[in-house]
Amino acid sequence: PVILAIESSCDETSASVITNGKVLNNIIATQAVHQKYGGVVPELASRAHQQNIVAVVDEALQKSGLNKTDLDAVAFTRGPGLMGALLVGVSFAKGLALALDIPLIEVNHMQAHVLAHFIGPSQPSFPFLCLTVSGGHTQIVLVKDYLDMEVIGQTQDDAVGEAFDKAAKVMGLPYPGGPLIDKYAQQGNANAYKFSQTSMPGLDFSFSGIKTQFLYFLRDEKLKNPNFVEENVADISASLQQHLVNMLLTRLIQASEQTGIRDIAIAGGVSANSGLRNSLKAVGEKKGWRIFIPAFEYCTDNAGMIAMAAHYKFLKGEFSALDVTPLARMPI
Ligand code: ATP
Ligand code: MG
Ligand code: FE
Helix, strand or coil: CEEEEEECCCCEEEEEEEECCEECCCEEEECHHHHHHCCCCHHHHHHHHHHHHHHHHHHHHHHHCCCHHHCCEEEEEEECCCHHHHHHHHHHHHHHHHHHCCCEEEEEHHHHHHHHHHCCCCCCCCCEEEEEECCCCEEEEEEEECCEEEEEEEECCCCHHHHHHHHHHHCCCCCCCHHHHHHHHCCCCCCCCCCCCCCCCCCCECCHHHHHHHHHHHHHHHHHCCCHHHHHHHHHHHHHHHHHHHHHHHHHHHHHHHHCCCEEEEECHHHHCHHHHHHHHHHHHHHCCEEECCCHHHCCCCHHHHHHHHHHHHHCCCCECCCCCCCCCCCC
8 A cells, every 4th residue: 555644743744655565765854843852842743834835745655655645544643642743644544544535543652663663674573571761651562463462561750761861951052952861971981970879669750760860969069060061971871861761671571581582672772862762782692682673763653653554454454434533632
């Protein structure tokens, strides 16, 4: 099947064309408008999606060398995400499906992050574990089949991407700060500063404690030296990053031991983090895991992963009615 997929759950407007399971392209328009606010402003995101969506979809179609009339279905992110942002994609997809008289396919954004692993040549076998780490989620997913997944551990408060972004914000770095912390961390000493862990039951996570701990740590150090952050940005970034990565890997090791599963994948925006990638490879070698890490362009929000999920839904005949509505919260 030939499917056009649209992603608009947060601050990336993206479109992708997939033919018979092969992602042909992945056009992404990132919204710069949020940078000066230190976080995504929902109303501005919604407006930017409206401004970008036609051009992004046109480009995906054009680069695929196909026409609208070649499409067998239109897919879109139904949720989870920002309601106003999702609405733009859902409405656009509906309009197109109605005009072309082809079926609609709704996709769960978090399922799609996991299914990004089936875009490339190196694919995990079922069942596998996927640590999905993004701006809004931190979960360990037991993946039984393409469309059969179970969350076996998750954050009880903030997402790890949020912890990266908020820590960056208190250091005075622009949004999104995760990639900047990653960049500075590469020149820093990860053992320069120590942070303490909050204990959580089972396979769950908590990242709100480290956020406050980090805030007070900087406040106290700045009282002693007003230029503390500027002078030590690399060491601070490296130490914080290592702490967050250790929290993630501790749980992932437990999940692998509990389930006996050793095909281990990571997904979501934070899976772009070089510290996480390197530590995961090191742990994987020690534990005899097969490690799966998506290409950078399929880590953060993108329509390629939505297209991949839509492909499997098409094969199963899972289509949506034209009165489908977006869901801000949507279980996997
Ligand atoms: P969700 O998928 O949960 O709805 P989202 O769509 O905002 O949330 P993504 O686009 O998948 O999430 O990921 C964005 C997050 O990834 C941001 O918090 C960003 O800081 C973080 N991120 C991206 N690259 C890196 C990196 N190299 N190191 C650390 N964090 C990163
Ligand atoms: Mg984003
Ligand atoms: Fe996402």
